[in-house]
Amino acid sequence: MEFVSKKIKKHNFFAGPAILPAPVLEEAARAIQDFEGMGLSILEISHRSKQFESVMNEAEELTRSLLGLTDDYAVLFLTGGASSQFYMSAMNLLPQDGKAGYVNTGAWSTKAIKEAKLFGQISEVASSVDTNFNYIPKGYDIDEDFTFLHVTSNNTIFGTQFQSFPETNVPLVCDMSSDIFSRPLDINRFGMIYAGAQKNLGPAGVTLVIIRKDMLGKVDRAIPTMLDYNTHIKKQSAFNTPPAYPIYVSMLTMRWLKANGGLSAMEAKNKEKAALLYKEIDENPLFKGTAAKEDRSLMNVTFVMNQEALQDDFMKACEAEGCVGVKGHRSVGGFRASIYNAMPIESVEVLVQVMRRFAEQHA
Amino acid sequence: MEFVSKKIKKHNFFAGPAILPAPVLEEAARAIQDFEGMGLSILEISHRSKQFESVMNEAEELTRSLLGLTDDYAVLFLTGGASSQFYMSAMNLLPQDGKAGYVNTGAWSTKAIKEAKLFGQISEVASSVDTNFNYIPKGYDIDEDFTFLHVTSNNTIFGTQFQSFPETNVPLVCDMSSDIFSRPLDINRFGMIYAGAQKNLGPAGVTLVIIRKDMLGKVDRAIPTMLDYNTHIKKQSAFNTPPAYPIYVSMLTMRWLKANGGLSAMEAKNKEKAALLYKEIDENPLFKGTAAKEDRSLMNVTFVMNQEALQDDFMKACEAEGCVGVKGHRSVGGFRASIYNAMPIESVEVLVQVMRRFAEQHA
Numbered sequence: 001m002e003f004v005s006k007k008i009k010k011h012n013f014f015a016g017p018a019i020l021p022a023p024v025l026e027e028a029a030r031a032i033q034d035f036e037g038m039g040l041s042i043l044e045i046s047h048r049s050k051q052f053e054s055v056m057n058e059a060e061e062l063t064r065s066l067l068g069l070t071d072d073y074a075v076l077f078l079t080g081g082a083s084s085q086f087y088m089s090a091m092n093l094l095p096q097d098g099k100a101g102y103v104n105t106g107a108w109s110t111k112a113i114k115e116a117k118l119f120g121q122i123s124e125v126a127s128s129v130d131t132n133f134n135y136i137p138k139g140y141d142i143d144e145d146f147t148f149l150h151v152t153s154n155n156t157i158f159g160t161q162f163q164s165f166p167e168t169n170v171p172l173v174c175d176m177s178s179d180i181f182s183r184p185l186d187i188n189r190f191g192m193i194y195a196g197a198q199k200n201l202g203p204a205g206v207t208l209v210i211i212r213k214d215m216l217g218k219v220d221r222a223i224p225t226m227l228d229y230n231t232h233i234k235k236q237s238a239f240n241t242p243p244a245y246p247i248y249v250s251m252l253t254m255r256w257l258k259a260n261g262g263l264s265a266m267e268a269k270n271k272e273k274a275a276l277l278y279k280e281i282d283e284n285p286l287f288k289g290t291a292a293k294e295d296r297s298l299m300n301v302t303f304v305m306n307q308e309a310l311q312d313d314f315m316k317a318c319e320a321e322g323c324v325g326v327k328g329h330r331s332v333g334g335f336r337a338s339i340y341n342a343m344p345i346e347s348v349e350v351l352v353q354v355m356r357r358f359a360e361q362h363a
Numbered sequence: 364m365e366f367v368s369k370k371i372k373k374h375n376f377f378a379g380p381a382i383l384p385a386p387v388l389e390e391a392a393r394a395i396q397d398f399e400g401m402g403l404s405i406l407e408i409s410h411r412s413k414q415f416e417s418v419m420n421e422a423e424e425l426t427r428s429l430l431g432l433t434d435d436y437a438v439l440f441l442t443g444g445a446s447s448q449f450y451m452s453a454m455n456l457l458p459q460d461g462k463a464g465y466v467n468t469g470a471w472s473t474k475a476i477k478e479a480k481l482f483g484q485i486s487e488v489a490s491s492v493d494t495n496f497n498y499i500p501k502g503y504d505i506d507e508d509f510t511f512l513h514v515t516s517n518n519t520i521f522g523t524q525f526q527s528f529p530e531t532n533v534p535l536v537c538d539m540s541s542d543i544f545s546r547p548l549d550i551n552r553f554g555m556i557y558a559g560a561q562k563n564l565g566p567a568g569v570t571l572v573i574i575r576k577d578m579l580g581k582v583d584r585a586i587p588t589m590l591d592y593n594t595h596i597k598k599q600s601a602f603n604t605p606p607a608y609p610i611y612v613s614m615l616t617m618r619w620l621k622a623n624g625g626l627s628a629m630e631a632k633n634k635e636k637a638a639l640l641y642k643e644i645d646e647n648p649l650f651k652g653t654a655a656k657e658d659r660s661l662m663n664v665t666f667v668m669n670q671e672a673l674q675d676d677f678m679k680a681c682e683a684e685g686c687v688g689v690k691g692h693r694s695v696g697g698f699r700a701s702i703y704n705a706m707p708i709e710s711v712e713v714l715v716q717v718m719r720r721f722a723e724q725h726a
Contacts, residue, residue: 009402014409017607025404029395032388039372039685041388043566043612046377046688079442079568080589083603087587115587198604203406205442205568205606224450224478226443240446241561243568243606244380249406322402325409 011347013337014325015156015300016178017198021342024252031248042248047241055248056237062254063208066262067187076209076229077237077247082177083111085194085209089173090116092229093192094147095219101125101146101170105162106133106155107331108175116150119221125149132332133158135292142168147218148191154179156199157329159291159302159336165189171215179299180208181257182341183267191215199299200341202250205243257341266341267298273339273348274298280352286310286359290332304334307362314358321354323347374710376700377688378519378663379541380561384705387615394611405611410604418611419600425617426571429625430550439572439592440600440610445540446474448557448572452536453479455592456555457510458582464488464509464533468525469496469518470694471538479513482584488512495695496521498655505531510581511554517542519562520692522654522665522699528552534578542662543571544620545704546630554578562662563704565613568606620704629704630661636702636711637661643715649673649722653695667697670725677721684717686710 012019020028035042036051045052060075069075078084089112094100098120102113104127116122123146126137133155142149149170154161156178165172171191180195192211198204211229225231231239237247257266278296281289281303290302305311311334318326328334339348375382383391398405399414408415423438432438441447452475457463461483465476467490479485486509489500496518505512512533517524519541528535534554543558555574561567574592588594594602600610620629641659644652644666653665668674674697681689691697702711 009397012403012407014407014412017407017410017604020404020407025395025406028404028406029392032392032395034372038687040375040687041383041391043388043391044375044377044380044383047380047567049377079444079606081442081603084589087589091587111588115589118585118587196604203608204410204604205609222481224454224481225474226447226450226478240444241380241559241567243442243609245566245608246568246606324401324403 009322011321011323011350012325012343013323013339013347013351015329015336015338016196017204018338018340019342020203020249020253021256024249024256027252028249043245047238047244052244055244055251056242059247059251059254060236062251062258063210066181066254066257067185067210069187069210072212072214073187074211074213074229074233076211076232077242077250078207078209078232079205079243081207082108082175082194082196085175085207086112086115087118088227088229089150089192089194090119091221091223091227092219093173093215094120096120096221098147098218099123099143099145101142101149103127103137103149103151103166104129105136105152105160106158108155108177109150109152112150112152112175120147134160134290136160136162136295142166142170144170146170148173148215150174154297154299156300156338157331159289159297159300159332160295161297161299163295171212179297181254181263181266182270182299184263197246197250199338202253203246205246206250208250253342269345270298270339270341273343273345274301276345276348276352277301277337277339280355284355284359286362287355290334299338299340301337301339302328302332302334304328310362317354317358318351321350323351323354326351372685374684374686374713375688375706376686376702376710376714378692378699378701379559380567381701381703382705383566383612383616384619387612387619390615391612406608410601410607415607418607418614419605422610422614422617423599425614425621426573429544429617429620430548430573432550432573435575435577436550437574437576437592437596439574439595440605440613441570441572441595442568442606444570445471445538445557445559448538448570449475449478450481451590451592452513452555452557453482454584454586454590455582456536456578457483459483459584461510461581462486462506462508464505464512466490466500466512466514466529467492468499468515468523469521471518471540472513472515475513475515475538483510497523497653499523499525499658505529505533507532509533511536511578513537517660517662519663519701520694522652522660522663522695523658524660524662526658534575542660544617544626544629545633545662547626560609560613562701565616566609568609569613571613616705632708633661633702633704636706636708637664639708639711639715640664640700640702643718647718647722649725650718653697662701662703664700664702665691665695665697667691673725680717680721681714684713686714686717689714
């Protein structure tokens with residue numbers, strides 16, 4: 001499998017569900033018709049069949065290998081999206097009389113804080129709400145008594161990203177939905193990582209949850225069986241029927257990631273793509289970035305236009321060149337180009353050309 | 364789309380994830396490569412795109428049309444399987460001082476009872492545990508004060524099915540995971556229906572939840588946003604990113620159901636297939652049905668062999684003719700042939716021939 005697809009039909013800048021590698025999609029389509037020569041579709045085989053158990057095992061092994069996870073960490077493939085981890089993380093990790101800190105860097109952090117408040121004392125240690133979340137707060141105190149410190153590593157809507165994580169001995173719980181597998185990590189900093197699949201990992205319908213097992217066992221509240229991480233750890237994510245196909249496509253994507261050099265190689269490519277696009281934003285007189293430069297995301301590039309009247313024309317110019325999904329989130333406005341792992345640099349080059357030509361036409 | 368596939372490679376008797384209609388699988392594979400001529404895979408488009416919103420709307424409309432639902436009912440596409448509805452139904456419907464009745468007809472009912480006990484007073488009104496759940500209890504009292512009566516309409520493991528639902532004014536909450544859309548229903552009897560998709564509805568990864576809205580609003584406990592049915596009703600199952608592809612394939616399956624005559628036509632076909640297989644079980648000297656005759660399931664046909672030593676040979680004989688998934692659940696033993704809506708009668712005929720030939724060879 002190669003990094004760049006030979007037949008790019010569209011340049012897919014959707015924020016999520018988002019672009020997947022072309023060779024992954026080819027194999028994903030084949031498995032719908034006939035999986036592993038079984039004469040059956042992957043959609044209609046038992047999750048207890050040896051063929052599917054092998055998919056589950058490989059998905060876990062690839063996660064461990066890409067992130068360098070020791071046996072101290074459990075790897076789960078659950079459902080319900082990151083939105084379900086907002087409450088499940090606090091429900092499973094935070095004693096009722098416990099305290100946890102949250103860094104509020106956007107819409108998703110805000111939701112995580114709201115849900116966690118049902119389960120313990122939540123302290124918002126820092127927030128960038130004052131400037132519509134266009135930066136990552138720095139230089140705040142972190143109570144050593146926190147059970148965990150929650151951060152959202154990348155903020156899809158606002159185009160900001162933690163370039164480095166807060167320095168603290170408190171274990172981090174991190175919503176990594178929109179930048180997991182985009183760069184190497186010091187995994188020892190993390191007590192838990194969760195990520196909805198539909199950006200860098202796979203299609204919508206599965207959520208990756210990684211937990212250091214010593215984070216568990218500290219709460220005594222009654223937890224429904226399906227909401228207890230221990231249930232899924234004991235049964236290797238197959239206590240009930242798992243979301244089989246989303247897990248399969250995620251496994252294929254991780255195979256592709258590994259075959260293409262793993263996280264270091266992804267980071268290098270992601271930096272190259274982001275540099276290209278931010279350079280154009282900074283140099284082009286028509287456009288302006290919305291995020292603080294030092295906190296700019298390598299995944300979601302947000303920018304606005306200096307002449308609002310031209311916005312619709314620019315969207316049309318993008319679409320005419322096959323660039324789709326460039327519209328900004330309503331709470332920021334303007335434009336957003338999501339350039340996840342699977343995005344080839346050729347697509348970013350096309351967008352840069354569209355921006356340049358558009359500026360020349362409207363000089 | 365036709366009822367019988369012209370190119371049956373395997374006869375798929377898996378209990379779930381289970382057989383899907385061949386024309387659905389063809390279209391499902393095409394959408395992975397290019398969805399609706401967008402030049403993009405359905406796996407990599409925004410759930411807010413107009414193309415995907417149209418899938419969501421059609422899935423809801425087809426559910427309403429197949430079941431004859433009025434606006435009194437909400438239709439949701441959630442995640443977490445029926446196993447999550449075991450606790451979510453009680454959490455959302457049952458006040459802490461309220462009472463609900465449960466009919467215990469097998470492993471899934473038993474789990475539903477266990478989870479519901481966290482949220483109110485649960486009364487097991489009847490159970491067939493005494494004979495390893497091989498019948499559906501009848502003739503028990505139902506307290507008129509119950510908030511709801513919970514039943515599992517079809518018991519995949521034990522091969523039993525409610526032929527008619529208990530006579531009561533108490534609204535039924537029904538786990539219909541393994542026989543939804545297999546027969547017409549008097550929908551007015553039901554306060555709530557839920558079903559994991561992976562039998563008659565679609566692939567694993569989505570759960571259909573149908574709620575009569577007047578069942579809600581009776582509890583005052585704190586419920587995390589993602590676990591509150593009202594959240595998903597207000598946002599038409601798109602509060603967060605829904606499991607897009609499992610919903611899409613379910614929508615295709617419902618299109619196929621409707622094009623092939625809807626629930627009455629399915630029931631007629633299902634009765635014909637089941638009659639053929641049960642007749643062979645009753646007449647063949649080697650086999651014996653495990654479920655009480657009057658409660659036999661039209662979906663999961665469970666049977667054992669009179670000569671245990673021949674079990675493995677029979678499994679091999681099945682597989683030699685392309686019949687896969689015929690193994691019984693470990694708690695019943697023997698064999699189970701699941702013959703859901705999408706199973707063509709030709710596949711059942713092949714299995715019957717295998718059984719007949721095997722009996723002749725071992726007479």
